[in-house]
Amino acid sequence: MTLYGGIESGGTKWVCAVGSGPDDVVARTSFPTTQPEETLGRALAFFRQQPEIAALGIGSFGPVDVHRDSPTWGFVTTTPKPGWTNIDVGGVMQRALGVPVAFDTDVNAAALGEQRWGAAQQLDTFFYLTIGTGIGGGVMGNGRLLHGLLHSELGHMRIPHDRAVDPYPGACPYHGDCLEGLAAGPALESRWAQRGETLPPDHPAWTLEAHYLALALVNLICILSPQRIILGGGVMQQPQLFPLLQREVQALLNGYLQVPALLDAIETYLVPPALGDRSGMLGAIALAQEVARS
Amino acid sequence: MTLYGGIESGGTKWVCAVGSGPDDVVARTSFPTTQPEETLGRALAFFRQQPEIAALGIGSFGPVDVHRDSPTWGFVTTTPKPGWTNIDVGGVMQRALGVPVAFDTDVNAAALGEQRWGAAQQLDTFFYLTIGTGIGGGVMGNGRLLHGLLHSELGHMRIPHDRAVDPYPGACPYHGDCLEGLAAGPALESRWAQRGETLPPDHPAWTLEAHYLALALVNLICILSPQRIILGGGVMQQPQLFPLLQREVQALLNGYLQVPALLDAIETYLVPPALGDRSGMLGAIALAQEVARS
Numbered sequence A, B: 001m002t003l004y005g006g007i008e009s010g011g012t013k014w015v016c017a018v019g020s021g022p023d024d025v026v027a028r029t030s031f032p033t034t035q036p037e038e039t040l041g042r043a044l045a046f047f048r049q050q051p052e053i054a055a056l057g058i059g060s061f062g063p064v065d066v067h068r069d070s071p072t073w074g075f076v077t078t079t080p081k082p083g084w085t086n087i088d089v090g091g092v093m094q095r096a097l098g099v100p101v102a103f104d105t106d107v108n109a110a111a112l113g114e115q116r117w118g119a120a121q122q123l124d125t126f127f128y129l130t131i132g133t134g135i136g137g138g139v140m141g142n143g144r145l146l147h148g149l150l151h152s153e154l155g156h157m158r159i160p161h162d163r164a165v166d167p168y169p170g171a172c173p174y175h176g177d178c179l180e181g182l183a184a185g186p187a188l189e190s191r192w193a194q195r196g197e198t199l200p201p202d203h204p205a206w207t208l209e210a211h212y213l214a215l216a217l218v219n220l221i222c223i224l225s226p227q228r229i230i231l232g233g234g235v236m237q238q239p240q241l242f243p244l245l246q247r248e249v250q251a252l253l254n255g256y257l258q259v260p261a262l263l264d265a266i267e268t269y270l271v272p273p274a275l276g277d278r279s280g281m282l283g284a285i286a287l288a289q290e291v292a293r294s
Helices: A036-048 A090-097 A106-117 A179-183 A185-192 A204-224 A241-253 A276-293 B036-048 B090-097 B106-117 B179-183 B185-192 B204-224 B241-253 B276-293
Strands: A004-009 A013-019 A025-032 A056-060 A101-105 A126-131 A135-141 A229-232 B004-009 B013-019 B025-032 B056-060 B101-105 B126-131 B135-141 B229-232
Touching (some): A004 A276, A013 A276, A056 A106, A101 A135, A106 A276, A185 A204, A204 A229, A204 B135, B056 B090, B056 B276, B090 B101, B106 B229, B179 B185, B179 B204, B185 B204, B204 B241
Parallel strands (some): B004 B056
Antiparallel strands (some): A013 A025, A126 A135, B004 B013, B126 B135
């Protein structure tokens, strides 16, 4: 069995694994994202103790440079995360391990993982959206991840915000009340003065949260016409959110798009990731498999 | 020279042409969109008088059914346009003319035309947005038009609407103040009680219009990461709009996406269609060429 390495390099923690698919992960470790040198060093030390890998895939927090022909390919670029601006991740790992390296965003990796082994098998146009400490997403269009100019930054779209209903100004340092500024975990906590997971299921916080997320999903539906929508991340662990969201998306679309997936089967259209919290890590392994084949 | 037929079947008028590219249009006609039977009859009469075509491409107003294996392929479906709900256009033309027919939205055809001969040559991920009587757009992702569930409906995304600044409630019969409801030609006319083209270039209408359109472009940039943006339609004939829009997009992004196309070269990133008002008609011919090859 050929083995591949995968790194889900998030802003909070890194997950490193060796394997070839969901049922064949032979080694795995995770550690907090500290300073770059230490974090990269821990990842390298892990892979050096493992059986040989044919290639490495990295799904990174961003923004990142994913263009192969760019001098800063493999870099984390303009992240607000202290110490991580313009840090080479892909190149460092490639030189140190001597194997081909694929480098993409963590959320693009998760989308790829879900397509290979999860909730988006056989689909060519869909997206994975994660709602947690931040909001981000990976988009597959016509069978490949979208990388036109850069990569998707789904958390930073603008949505209607009625300040009479919700005076919270938004938490995004760049845009204030963009989607992430209104609906990510820190916005929930700051608006209601308690952590999201401590709010009861019938708290009005969840109706408002579903409203903001549904506005974003409507925009994504109008723009991408996706075959399915996969929603992950810590905030989506609240089981009451899926039905609220499904109803609110239908209410906002108001029958404009007459397709059965939206009208009659929305509970199989808006779904959680089939790989649970392993979409990103397994997607990184899928990235490695792609670069090994190319 | 192999000749192809193209129909840009808009909600206001149909343009029919025979040719093989921008410099080889050998015949062309246009007529108003009246009732289906009459309109389809005029198109058929035109093509029957022309030299033989190898295939026909149709870029239609929508929503339409573009899925080949669907029983209603080639239909205009839930359009609010009187008389045109659930009308077979593609199948009727295919049976009457006996040639392969490609059927897509008018705006997808325009995007394809711009890729083949216009402002998006060599690009694989971009979109064409038209702002006129309605707002619609065609999206190319990884080299092909997006057709995941249906097709893009860019005019119906939701954007922030500050009713203290702009109390106009929006004109969309489905969504009120969606993008089209706030920023298409009829909204301009209704909000300012005069037709858009009669408003002077320094009228505050244009700053507000640029703001709404820029919010939509920011969402499209965050979701698609397009390599270029092509903006057409009657409203974009106002020359003051392009610079207003370019500045407003930069202001709204606020430096978050550190790419030269957005920071330093936005005047070559947000551009008008290179084919002028022929993008849709020529794109229909490009659709015909694709179906003839397949």
